[in-house]
Amino acid sequence: MxxxxxxxxxxxxxxxxxxxxxxxxxxxxxxxxxxxxxxxxxxxxxxxxxxxxxxxxxxxxxxxxxxxxxxxxxxxxxxxxxxxxxxxxxxxxxxxxxxxxxxxxxxxxxxxxxxxxxxxxxxxxxxSFSFEEALMADGLPIRHIERKVRVPMYRTNIACQPSGPFAGPMVVSMRPFKPAQAIRAVQITTRFPAVHGAPVHLGHPHLIGIKDINKPDYGDPVPVEDDEIPVFWACGVTxxxxxxxxxxxxxxxxxxxxxxxxxxxxxxxxxx
CATH class of the missing domain: 3.40.1640.10 (PSTPO5379-like)
Structure with missing residues (x-):
């Protein structure tokens, strides 16, 4: 070929x-x-x-x-x-x-x-890159794009529904936002079910099995500031x-x- x-x-x-x-x-x-x-x-x-x-x-x-x-x-x-x-x-x-x-x-x-x-x-x-355009158009900052790195992604303890040999944990991507920004991000991404839709979790990474937010399983780490919360979307790396x-x-x-x-x-x- x-x-x-x-x-x-x-x-x-x-x-x-x-x-x-x-x-x-x-x-x-x-x-x-x-x-x-x-x-x-x-x-x-x-x-x-x-x-x-x-x-x-x-x-x-x-x-x-x-x-x-x-x-x-x-x-x-x-x-x-x-x-x-x-x-x-x-x-x-x-x-x-x-x-x-x-x-x-x-x-x-x-x-x-x-x-x-x-x-x-x-x-x-x-x-999720598709809904990032809509987030940025609304003035929301996307940390990994600002820093020119890959979005951080994590394996979670959220189990997927199995089919045949396919079973395992959901992978999520993370973007940090101030609380008011996180609410707006939920509103915006809900409009995009074909590209993961609304977040699956906000804050408290340990509740979905993420031990260290600074050590993603895929992609690159980005800082979460003291006045921000991590917002997690289902990810196609699953x-x-x-x-x-x-x-x-x-x-x-x-x-x-x-x-x-x-x-x-x-x-x-x-x-x-």
Whole structure:
């Protein structure tokens, strides 16, 4: 397999959608975190599984819509999801992937050309980056974007509803806010059920099994000031914890915080 000739357009091409430009840049090996990139466009988490597990995983997502809202799904063996973007190639258009074997991360490649199989089904799950645009538009500060780091994410003691081999803890992302800001953040994100919706917890991290807020399981730590509370949203990295628990013989995900940029618009996901 070869990378599409569109990689030749890895410079800043006039007239390209920002989302397509981002995918072409990643396809060419450029770039890192996707936070704050291609503003206005939906980003997605990846779970790529052999077809024999796809039915059970689809059911898992239906049972756990907060952490696993499906926004796109491929045919078996196809690296393309036309509904999510023009010239989109799942194998090459994410900054970094994770290849899992028996529940362990074996490799973090920048493309999947040597790992792709004809039985793989790709699920693209909604990402909290979509509602961050709405939060910032309302004047709410997003700490990890300000500091140019990845959002902090934590495994919790909140159990997901199981389906087949898929069971395990919910992963959450955290953003610190002053109490009045946190109330506004709840109001805003409730409008976006396709990208995790309202928070699942506010304050008191230990109540959901987080021992040290300064030591996230994924992403990067950000400070929570004395006049702020941590606000936690269900996170699309949940399948990574579930895949690890299921010890699947083979699976692929994105590296946390390094997403698939689609051509969908964030504003189109708002229900109000």
């Amino acid at each position: 070869t990378v599409s000739t569109a990689v030749q357009h890895s410079g800043s091409d006039v007239g390209l959608l920002p989302s397509l430009q981002a995918r072409l840049d990643y396809r060419a090996g450029k770039g890192w975190s996707t936070a704050g990139l291609a503003n206005g466009f939906v980003q997605g988490n990846l779970a790529i599984l052999p077809e024999k597990y796809a039915g059970a995983f689809h059911r898992f997502c239906q049972l756990n819509p907060k952490p696993c809202p499906i926004i796109g799904m491929s045919d078996a063996g196809s690296p393309h999801i036309p509904a999510l973007g023009a010239d989109l190639d799942i194998r090459t258009d994410v900054p970094r992937y994770r290849v899992w074997r028996d529940g362990e991360i074996m490799e973090e490649p920048t493309h999947l050309l040597s790992h792709w199989r004809d039985d793989l089904v790709t699920f693209v799950l909604g990402c 399948p990574q914890a579930v895949i690890a628990a299921a010890k699947l013989p083979f699976a692929i995900t994105h590296a946390p915080g390094l997403m698939l940029v689609t051509d969908l618009k964030n504003k189109d996901l708002a229900v109000l």
